[in-house]
Amino acid sequence: MATDILMPALSPTMEEGTLAKWLVKEGDAVAAGDVIAEIETDKATMEVEAVDEGTVGRIAVAEGTENVKVNAVIAALIEDGESADAAAAAPVAEPEAAAAPVVEAAAVVEAAAVATVPAAPVAAAPTPIEVKPASDPDIPEGTEMVSTTVRDALRDAMAEEMRHDEDVFVMGEEVAEYQGAYKITQGLLDEFGAKRVIDTPITEHGFAGIGVGAAMAGLKPIVEFMTFNFAMQAIDQIVNSAAKTLYMSGGQMGAPIVFRGPNGAAARVGAQHSQCYAAWYSHIPGLKVVAPYSAADAKGLLKAAIRDPNPIIFLENEILYGQSFDVPALDDFVLPIGKARIHKSGNDVTLVSFGHGVRYAIDAAAAMAELGIDAEIIDLRTIRPMDMATVIESVKKTNRCITVEEGFPQSGVGAEIGMQIMQEAFDYLDAPVLRVTGKDVPMPYAANLEKLALPSVEEIVEAARAVTYK
């Protein structure tokens, strides 16, 4: 019988890609190992190999097709004697996430994981996620909006600031010739050259220190960590050198530096690659900690971070990189660090989150609406300094608060928020502040366990029912 060839995943978080080229045509005989197609994402390019022998019976997705979902059927192989019609008749079913059918095309990449997202056959162009900037007076009414991925927004922010200021440069592993491990620095080497877009060896502690030293001398480095998990190797330079020098020098010299990179859980990368550091860095006086959710915030806040004379921890999220949001088409779109955004107004319960956690809050708010619970969502955007005024004001209205974060519960961001609400708005509370967090375990690898370890929409809804007594 015909076997389906499915769109493979190139990375743990890939959801779709472009079928760039077919190297075979219908009727061609292929052997296992033959390269049959090329696939591209904004992050990488790869070849697809046949893992079985047979004849290409049907090509289901034409070359050049964009946004092909992972696990969508892209072709079918028929055995000798079978007719192409049999293949053509093969159902284009949506494969189950956990029990994906045997993948007949293997990805030639280091980490080809089974996608955890059910894939629709072929999607239209991605519609931007709607983010109502309810408390963002910085975007004038009527501003043109452009659908932009978080990835491109970050890149644009760096490029714009590098054009404005010769002292700004970017350094890190694979930021230049590779174009960024997550393609955030794509194109920067071409535009700014090797002097300002600098590939470092794999040596986080060393290049973090070099970055801080350069900043102490007045340059404005953007130090990319391939992920913040690796920045633990460099945390002494971040905390002891970058954060404290201004104070220890009596204000004589500081470190205008941005440390940025993906933070928190990606997908199926296990304990050492899936940790949220928001609470860690937010503990340190002398640092500012930014964690945007939307592309507009990513752009406006990264530009602000680069201009800020203080050391900034800029926490991104790999899962958000490829997601599109409306970004205002302004020449110089800079947002204030330290200001939360009310993502959605509501009256019954305040959900406070940041970064990827906002996604859970949005989905939970939708589910709550069906239960008649009207949630207000606050996207902190900055963890330090934390805009508690906005949170307190909201709690005074809703009298209930739930914090949502992917990090561990103990001494987490939610713990801090809960404490501050207790101090500032105790008399307004009609229920205890609840936290929905990552579980108090190292991140497991197994798909089902990972899902359990992360916060979920169900948990948030459950917490909302508890605090609203519904």
Added chain:
Amino acid sequence: MAKAKTTKKSAASKSTTSKAGPKTPAPKDYTKQRELEACRDMLMIRRFEEKAGQLYGMGFIGGFCHLYIGQEAVVTGMQAALIEGDQVITAYRDHGHMLACDMDPKGVMAELTGREGGYSRGKGGSMHMFSKEKNFYGGHGIVGAQVSLGTGLAFNNRYRENGNVCLTYFGDGASNQGQVYESFNMAKLWDLPVVYVIENNRYAMGTAVHRSSALTEFSRRGCSFNIPGIEVDGMDVRAVQAAGELATEWCRSGKGPIILDMQTYRYRGHSMSDPAKYRTKDEVQKMRAEQDPIERVKQRVLEKKWATEDELKAIDKEVRGIVAEAAEFAQTNPEPDASELYTDVLIEVGA
């Protein structure tokens, strides 16, 4: 015993570098004026440190206090090789470096006593002091951290093509920190103008170099990165200056980093609370008697009849006067205002 690695007396010696690297230069020919300058500069450090030791004993200086006595020739000779704009960075045994950088003894001493007139307005202390004006970038309390930072300062020089060099000081102890080698690698990869001055005073706190280091010839620590190094008699200010001039010229000519292995010795304990159990009193006495950097200058000056005993005493007296004045200031200057607690945490961004 013949190969006693750690008790080599003098090291005016061999180059231990790769084939292409420079050799240890002969000590610089000093004029009368230069000898007397060096004598005075080193005396300033010594008298300052002696006074700091006293003030610590009297409770005016708190916390940790690491004295530089014995190592004065290193910073004095190196400073003479610098030009305007060159940076200096070191770890926590930093008082001598600051005085060599021409920082005001009053401001340094007042920082030691935690007063508002200190270089960091009392918020840094002995180990964390800076002077942007004098290009002194600290004063760092984490062993080895200053090596990456100094490499970053050199990165700045390269980026701006300003012709300046960064002197990055660290000890034999810090030489075993991982980030030192991460920095070496990038410094050579990008040919950054940084002189790594390893102040090998033979003890990392109380651990002798041969007990902590698989390779005790620190001039060779850059071999894996093709960074040349030379061994220098760090007890002879003329030898230090000659090596400093060679090294800074090496960097300025675009050849990248270089290592100077300064063979020196600390007379006092690691900090004020040193048990002094890890070495004998005889060893310290022998170094003081035979190698003391200040006595060596004085002997040369007297032999050449460039100054009399009385004239040298007059220099000492002048220096003691300056130090006494600094100590007086440091004891009477007020503590920082309580409002200083919350200043300088972040730079305010224009509203």
